[in-house]
C-alpha cells in the first residue's frame with residue numbers, strides 16, 4: 001500500500017471517528033465478532049526504513065486495545081471457541097479473538113505478559129518448518145538487504161532492473177516495487193532471488209530467522225500456558241493458491257500433523273500464509289476443511305458474522321496494523337463501519353463483492 005493511500009485511509013478513519021460514524025453505523029453493521037491479526041509485539045520505536053513495521057505493534061498499544069475491547073463489551077474468547085459461538089444465540093455479546101501469525105519469540109516475551117495482565121486468551125499460528133531452523137523470512141531479509149545496500153540489481157519477470165537505494169525514499173520505493181513484483185511470481189523463484197540479493201550484500205537470513213523465531217522447545221513450553229493455543233500455518237509458509245493442488249494440500253495436511261505431533265495434542269485451527277485473495281481461495285478453504293481444521297483464518301478484511309458458520313475455514317480478520325497504532329482507528333474497525341462502506345462502494349461501482 002502506498003504512503004498516500006495510507007494517509008488517505010487514516011484521514012478517512014479519523015473523520016469517521018469524529019463524525020461518530022462508528023457508533024451510528026454499529027447497529028446496522030455490528031458483526032458477531034472480530035478476529036484480530038497480529039505478528040510482532042515489540043517495544044522499540046520504528047526505524048526510519050522499516051517497511052515491514054505494519055506487522056509490528058508495541059506492548060502499550062496492545063494493552064490499550066485489550067482494555068478497549070473488554071470495555072466495549074466484547075467477550076474475548078479462544079479461537080477454537082468460535083464455531084460454538086456462531087452456533088449459539090444471536091443476542092449474545094460480540095466476541096473478539098486475538099491471533100498471531102508465524103511464531104515470533106516476541107509473542108512470548110512481550111505479548112504474553114500483556115494477555116496475562118488481562119487474563120485473556122490468544123492463538124499463535126506456526127509454520128511447521130519455522131521452529132526447525134528452516135524458515136525463509138524473505139520479506140524481512142529483503143528489508144534488511146535494502147537497508148544496507150546503496151544499489152540493488154534484480155531481474156523481475158525476466159527484465160533486469162536497477163534500483164538506487166541510497167536515500168530513505170529510494171529504499172522505500174525499491175522495497176515496494178520489488179516486494180510486490182516478487183509476490184506476483186512463483187514463490188520458489190522469488191525466494192531464490194531474495195537469497196541471491198542477501199548473499200551479495202552480506203545478509204545472513206538464517207541468523208535473522210533464528211533471532212526472531214521460537215524453537216519447538218520454546219513453543220512446547222508456551223503451549224502449557226492456559227491462555228495460549230497454537231494452530232498450523234502450512235509447513236513452508238507458501239501462498240497456497242499459487243501452488244499446484246497436491247502440493248498445496250500437502251502443505252495444509254502435513255502442517256496440521258506436524259503441530260499435533262510436536263505439541264502432543266490435536267491441532268484444529270489453521271491460518272493461510274499471506275491470507276489475501278491471491279494466497280487463499282475456495283480451493284484452499286475446502287482443503288483446510290478436508291484436512292480437519294475446525295477454524296481457518298484469512299487476512300481478508302472484515303468482521304465475523306452469523307453467516308460465516310457455514311464458512312468456518314474462510315474467516316476474515318482485522319489487522320492490528322503498526323501504521324494505525326491509534327485507538328480511534330481500532331474503535332472504528334471494531335464497529336465494522338469501514339467494511340460496510342467498502343462493500344457499499346463495491347455494490348455501487350459493480351466491483352466484485354468482498355468475501
Ligand SMILES: [Zn+2]
Pocket residue numbers: 101102233237273274
Ligand atoms: Zn505468516
